[in-house]
Amino acid sequence: MSVKSETAVMINEAASETAPGENRNRIVQLVFALGWLAFAVLLATPILADSRYLLHVGTMIALHGALAVSLNLLLGYAGQFAISHGAFYGLGAYASALLVTSAGLPFWLAMPLAMLIAAIVAAIIGYPALRYTGGVHLALLTFAFGELARLIAANWDGLTGGPMGLRVLYFPEPVLGFAFSKASGLYALAAAMLLVTMAIVLLVKRSRFGRGLVAIREDEVLASFLGINVLRYKLAAYVLSSAMAAMIGTVYAPIMTFISPELLNVHETISLIGVLILGGIGTFSGPLIGTLIFYGLPEFLRIASFYRLVILGVLIILVVLLVPKGIAGVIRQRLEMYRRGYPLFSWRKLS
Amino acid sequence: MFIDVIQTMTDGLMIGGLYATVAVGITLVFGIMGILNFAHGQMVMLGAYVAFFFVTAGYGFWLGLAFAMLAMALLGLVMERAVFRFILTDHMGGLTVSLGIILIIENLAAAYFTPDHRNFDPPLKGGVELLGMQFSAQRLLVLALVLVLVTAFYLFLQKTRLGKAIRAMGQNRTGAALVGVQVGQVTAIVFALGSAMAGAAGALYGSLFAITPYMASGPLMKGFILTVLGGLGSVPGAVIAGFLLGIAESFGSRYLSASFRDGYGFILLIAALLLFPRGLFGFSGKEKV
Amino acid sequence: MSLLRIEDVSMRFGGLTAVRDVSVAIPKGGLCGLIGPNGAGKTTLFNIVSGFQRPSGGRILFEDRDITALEPHRRAELGLVRTFQGARVFPRLTIREGLQIARHLSDGNATRRPVIDDVMAEFGFAKYADEPAGSLPSGVMRELGIAMAISTGARMLLLDEPAAGLSAEEVTNLQRVIRHVHAAGVTVWVIEHNLNFLMGLVERCIVLDAGAVIADGEPRAITGDPRVIEAYLGDDAHAFG
Numbered sequence: 074m075s076v077k078s079e080t081a082v083m084i085n086e087a088a089s090e091t092a093p094g095e096n097r098n099r100i101v102q103l104v105f106a107l108g109w110l111a112f113a114v115l116l117a118t119p120i121l122a123d124s125r126y127l128l129h130v131g132t133m134i135a136l137h138g139a140l141a142v143s144l145n146l147l148l149g150y151a152g153q154f155a156i157s158h159g160a161f162y163g164l165g166a167y168a169s170a171l172l173v174t175s176a177g178l179p180f181w182l183a184m185p186l187a188m189l190i191a192a193i194v195a196a197i198i199g200y201p202a203l204r205y206t207g208g209v210h211l212a213l214l215t216f217a218f219g220e221l222a223r224l225i226a227a228n229w230d231g232l233t234g235g236p237m238g239l240r241v242l243y244f245p246e247p248v249l250g251f252a253f254s255k256a257s258g259l260y261a262l263a264a265a266m267l268l269v270t271m272a273i274v275l276l277v278k279r280s281r282f283g284r285g286l287v288a289i290r291e292d293e294v295l296a297s298f299l300g301i302n303v304l305r306y307k308l309a310a311y312v313l314s315s316a317m318a319a320m321i322g323t324v325y326a327p328i329m330t331f332i333s334p335e336l337l338n339v340h341e342t343i344s345l346i347g348v349l350i351l352g353g354i355g356t357f358s359g360p361l362i363g364t365l366i367f368y369g370l371p372e373f374l375r376i377a378s379f380y381r382l383v384i385l386g387v388l389i390i391l392v393v394l395l396v397p398k399g400i401a402g403v404i405r406q407r408l409e410m411y412r413r414g415y416p417l418f419s420w421r422k423l424s
Numbered sequence: 425m426f427i428d429v430i431q432t433m434t435d436g437l438m439i440g441g442l443y444a445t446v447a448v449g450i451t452l453v454f455g456i457m458g459i460l461n462f463a464h465g466q467m468v469m470l471g472a473y474v475a476f477f478f479v480t481a482g483y484g485f486w487l488g489l490a491f492a493m494l495a496m497a498l499l500g501l502v503m504e505r506a507v508f509r510f511i512l513t514d515h516m517g518g519l520t521v522s523l524g525i526i527l528i529i530e531n532l533a534a535a536y537f538t539p540d541h542r543n544f545d546p547p548l549k550g551g552v553e554l555l556g557m558q559f560s561a562q563r564l565l566v567l568a569l570v571l572v573l574v575t576a577f578y579l580f581l582q583k584t585r586l587g588k589a590i591r592a593m594g595q596n597r598t599g600a601a602l603v604g605v606q607v608g609q610v611t612a613i614v615f616a617l618g619s620a621m622a623g624a625a626g627a628l629y630g631s632l633f634a635i636t637p638y639m640a641s642g643p644l645m646k647g648f649i650l651t652v653l654g655g656l657g658s659v660p661g662a663v664i665a666g667f668l669l670g671i672a673e674s675f676g677s678r679y680l681s682a683s684f685r686d687g688y689g690f691i692l693l694i695a696a697l698l699l700f701p702r703g704l705f706g707f708s709g710k711e712k713v
Numbered sequence: 714m715s716l717l718r719i720e721d722v723s724m725r726f727g728g729l730t731a732v733r734d735v736s737v738a739i740p741k742g743g744l745c746g747l748i749g750p751n752g753a754g755k756t757t758l759f760n761i762v763s764g765f766q767r768p769s770g771g772r773i774l775f776e777d778r779d780i781t782a783l784e785p786h787r788r789a790e791l792g793l794v795r796t797f798q799g800a801r802v803f804p805r806l807t808i809r810e811g812l813q814i815a816r817h818l819s820d821g822n823a824t825r826r827p828v829i830d831d832v833m834a835e836f837g838f839a840k841y842a843d844e845p846a847g848s849l850p851s852g853v854m855r856e857l858g859i860a861m862a863i864s865t866g867a868r869m870l871l872l873d874e875p876a877a878g879l880s881a882e883e884v885t886n887l888q889r890v891i892r893h894v895h896a897a898g899v900t901v902w903v904i905e906h907n908l909n910f911l912m913g914l915v916e917r918c919i920v921l922d923a924g925a926v927i928a929d930g931e932p933r934a935i936t937g938d939p940r941v942i943e944a945y946l947g948d949d950a951h952a953f954g
Contacts, residue, residue: 154516209454209460213460220645221686284817287814295797297784300789302786343523346523350520379534379535383532386526386531
């Protein structure tokens with residue numbers, strides 16, 4: 074009660090102060106604009122610099138960024154905890170590679186088919202798990218599914234090549250004269266995946282569907298009594314997010330020219346969740362910031378991969394316990410308070 | 425045919441008991457703390473390594489088993505005090521933190537233990553002939569041990585003062601605190617206890633299968649399946665589900681297809697979620713909304 | 714014409730009967746109360762009407778349509794919306810976001826949905842518009858709960874003890890809000906433990922005791938009904954305050 078009245082007082086203070094200047098509004102907008110400009114520059118750098126190394130690193134970062142963005146739709150906006158994103162990423166890679174190499178389909182047909190398969194599988198897993206309130210069932214079931222998918226990829230030698238994996242010797246067919254057979258073309262493809270997933274998430278976020286997902290995340294029961302078909306919304310979010318993971322997986326195959334069951338390792342999914350937590354779960358820029366930090370920084374600092382995962386593990390725990398909003402969440406909150414007339418940097422505890 | 429069925433049955437009970445040993449810790453911790461501990465599988469893995477080091481150092485299997493349990497109980501205690509007690513009953517927070525712990529433990533284990541497969545000599549070798557049937561002696565021993573462990577665990581919860589306090593907390597945390605249960609202490613004990621069971625399961629796994637830093641996900645997946653099948657938070661439910669799953673897997677792989685062994689549990693899980701929303705046995709799980 | 718009709722509804726939990734053969738009709742445009750001592754079955758009855766629980770027997774009709782088996786969200790789409798005891802809002806979302814969510818949810822009733830800015834003005838939310846709902850004073854939080862329900866385009870509101878724990882001033886505000894909502898054409902049914910709150914507010918009161926309706930009529934008539942007095946004195950003599 075005392076906390077409540079305290080914040081109420083704070084609100085009144087803020088309201089009674091002189092209306093925060095237009096200046097502050099402008100500065101906040103400028104910060105956002107600079108952030109997105111930096112993003113555009115980063116995105117263009119590998120192409121402009123025309124370095125094989127930067128193109129390779131950029132491609133991997135863009136793919137992981139796309140995965141993080143698509144997972145954020147489910148975890149961040151809908152608040153549903155699934156541990157199967159890596160499995161659907163792998164499913165997309167395997168399904169499309171098999172459709173192209175064994176069935177002889179063109180890549181651009183294999184991609185939607187792989188997404189369709191992922192969507193159907195996600196619906197079959199999601200329906201029984203999502204009927205329950207609270208989300209624990211989904212976490213349990215999707216973890217089990219992820220393990221099963223990895224075991225299938227490793228053990229079904231005849232189809233998947235078993236633990237040795239599968240060589241991928243094709244490139245997506247050119248589109249409007251734009252070829253994808255060179256490093257720069259593949260980077261453009263990965264960057265396009267990132268932009269497409271961002272666009273989808275932005276559209277969802279602004280839609281009635283997106284608002285419904287946020288309502289479910291905040292309080293499923295209240296959401297249902299306000300007229301939201303909770304099960305259908307959650308299922309749609311899971312299916313959409315999984316289909317996007319599969320889409321990114323279809324691109325992964327020709328980029329890496331090799332796929333193996335390692336792709337479905339649960340570490341892949343846990344890393345993505347860590348990236349979201351770190352960057353700011355449920356914020357639009359959070360997955361991008363988290364991806365840059367987790368996949369970008371170590372690349373340039375030359376940190377061995379296993380330390381990277383250990384450090385991420387520690388970071389996940391620290392962020393969850395101490396700053397659950399993540400980096401983007403904190404930045405957003407600071408800017409919002411600044412806009413309303415509070416100092417930008419202060420150690421005063423925010424509500 | 426009859427002999428075959430009996431042997432398959434015994435094998436199923438053995439493997440199911442092993443799964444149950446993993447699952448009781450998961451389901452108890454969830455029931456009491458509201459935390460789905462994904463790092464439970466890592467405890468199984470570390471328990472297997474502790475047993476491995478003891479056995480190869482010449483201390484024998486029984487000391488190895490005891491120390492695997494002790495070491496994991498201590499590690500569990502440390503994790504509860506250092507991390508989990510800060511996010512009690514926050515489902516998603518607890519789950520996320522346990523994922524972080526997986527990354528830490530598994531990658532450190534891979535670095536220090538190397539990814540090589542390890543084995544240690546089981547205490548019993550060769551076969552036993554019973555009623556004209558051949559059984560692997562070590563498998564029978566494991567079956568006996570899991571029965572002892574799970575029964576002891578169950579009796580502890582049912583009969584002892586501490587066990588009753590734990591169950592009271594599972595029903596109603598605040599109520600238990602009001603009647604004088606030291607909630608914080610008991611929570612730590614629950615976590616240590618669940619971890620000790622994982623350590624024991626690890627030692628037993630290690631006496632039968634290869635030990636690697638990546639072995640955790642298999643037992644964890646089975647433990648999760650039992651947790652749901654038995655009704656979230658129900659220890660007896662998880663045990664019965666464990667034996668059922670073990671038998672189903674054994675018969676499935678003996679008479680249907682061995683390569684699909686890990687799929688049976690998953691299909692059972694989906695079917696159970698669709699048909700029996702409260703777990704197979706109607707033990708009302710603790711669905712905290 | 715009655716908007717909501719409850720016909721012979723019963724609810725049994727094991728051996729316990731929480732609601733016993735209750736039949737009530739709420740007319741369109743009504744402003745009614747539902748009172749009764751603790752454990753009388755008021756909230757259970759609201760849970761049944763709003764779809765939170767399935768009755769063991771009987772049926773619920775809304776605009777002459779049988780909704781007994783409908784999910785809560787379907788009932789909300791039809792215009793039957795409830796609030797919860799205490800204040801159930803989205804604590805981390807701002808007032809504006811909460812209202813937007815409520816307004817943009819259900820299909821098919823676009824014409825009934827009020828404009829957010831109008832709702833904000835009517836409820837006097839303007840100065841809190843961008844504050845997280847969890848940081849609001851509790852009276853405002855209750856009002857937000859009602860505003861969100863209205864924003865879905867509700868035809869009928871079920872309010873579950875909206876005044877419990879509020880200060881005298883907040884209670885007066887709340888009564889004003891409820892009257893306002895009712896004047897805008899929404900049928901309102903309020904659960905309240907305290908009869909004083911309903912006295913000046915509702916035109917009719919239904920009294921529940923031990924799961925059964927024991928009185929139904931004007932508030933003034935109710936207070937003189939010996940059965941009502943007995944039910945209350947047996948449990949809580951403060952009800953008449």
